[in-house]
Amino acid sequence: MTESYDAIVLGLGAMGAAAAYQLARRGAKVLGIDRYAPPHDQGSTHGDTRITRIACGEGPEYSAFARRSHEIWRELEAETGLDLLTQNGFLAISGAGERSANHGVAKFLDATAAAARSAGVKYEILDGATLRRRYPAFGVADGDQAYHDAVGGFARPENCVTAQLRAAAARGADLRSGETVVSFVPHDGSVTVTTDKQTYRAAQLIVAAGAWLPAMLKPALAANFMVTRQVLYWFRARSEAAHAEFAPDRFPVYIWQLPAPQSIYGFPATGGIEEGVKLATEQYDVATTPESVSRTVPPEEVREMYETYVEPFFPSLSPVCVRSKTCLYTWVDKARFIIDRHPDHDRVIVASPCSGHGFKHSAGVGELLSQMALEGKKPDPRFAFR
Ligand SMILES: Cc1cc2nc3c(=O)[nH]c(=O)nc-3n(C[C@H](O)[C@H](O)[C@H](O)COP(=O)(O)OP(=O)(O)OC[C@H]3O[C@@H](n4cnc5c(N)ncnc54)[C@H](O)[C@@H]3O)c2cc1C
The missing domain is CATH 3.50.50.60 (FAD/NAD(P)-binding domain)
Known part of the structure; x- marks a missing residue:
């Protein structure tokens, strides 16, 4: 039957x-x-972690889903006792000159602020000096600025x-x-x-x-659809004091439009110094499939990531990559x-x-x-x- x-x-x-x-x-x-x-x-x-934000620079049509997800996860936390959502704030960082797009949006900071206004999310715009004072782990330049809200954070x-x-x-x-x-x-x-x-x-x-x-x-x-290979990295801080600057109560999630081909995004440390600090960039150049994708991350790829996207922006993170992991995007134009x-x-x-x-x-x-x-x-x- x-x-x-x-x-x-x-x-x-x-x-x-x-x-x-x-x-x-x-x-x-x-x-x-x-x-x-x-x-x-x-x-x-x-x-381990995914950025969550209600103000979505990708388009105001997404905000209601994120807001509802937060409510559902809080209900499920109460039901299951599992840790699902941490709202430790979200930064969208950008600055003067040519910057990488994020998810195809050139002015992602401005688009995020517009989405916040449309979704009724309170936010502030921080200058480079304020950013450095509040969040010393970010190696931002003087002309950089950031959108910040308190409702973003990360889900598990x-x-x-x-x-x-x-x-x-x-x-x-x-x-x-x-x-x-x-x-x-x-x-x-x-x-x-x-x-x-x-x-x-x-x-x-x-x-x-x-x-x-x-x-x-x-x-x-x-x-x-286009399926692409993405890589997540966890780099070790140079000292316990440096690691402490990445604690969730001192370090929000962020998307950073860089003067480089790609943006970076990342998370606070969710464990001790040996578990590292997670960050990543994105690639859309090479299509793959779940069957054919390379799931290993060779040392050359780790070194290139560190030299191009980590060391210049997070000087307190060392080149020691304690963990890396591949993952798949299913991308639509x-x-x-x-x-x-x-x-x-x-x-x-x-x-x-x-x-x-x-x-x-x-x-x-x-x-x-x-x-x-x-x-x-x-x-x-x-x-x-x-
Ligand atoms: C590196 C990376 C970072 C990301 N960062 C963020 C972020 O910070 N914030 C954010 O909001 N989003 C982020 N995303 C996107 C988000 O994680 C994905 O959109 C989401 O997880 C996709 O879920 P899914 O259910 O579509 O796919 P999956 O979770 O992959 O589920 C598909 C399931 O289908 C099953 N399946 C497939 N074929 C069959 C079959 N024939 N029979 C039975 N089962 C089948 C698979 O086993 C799998 O379990 C990120 C994604 C990646 C890869």
């Missing part, structure tokens, strides 16, 4: 775990399937996935890991989902497959999200809200996906396939 569900969620990473939780919370009979055992480090949702991606899967299971969701979906075929009134283990049926299917999504779509749709019905199958919802800034929105996106599946809610047309 083929088992039947109100909704099946394909992929239980950031978006799928959130969708499964929201579906179960609404009383739906839900099945979640993942090829690995989330949270895992093969996709896009690992590496692995804990968020765990909390939502736990809360979904507690509400009766059927969650299966180590099972790979090999096809989905819509019929009149249902979708048949076949895995490497068995076949299921559902009224609605949510495809939240992250970097594996393009391979599941016909070429014209897959052409919306102009850093857009795609959250839409499959153009050929109206019982299939496709969720690819990534473009390198999706995590902060994931809990709110999961809520929208559950409303699309159960209530026929329509997403913002800005998130449609093109």
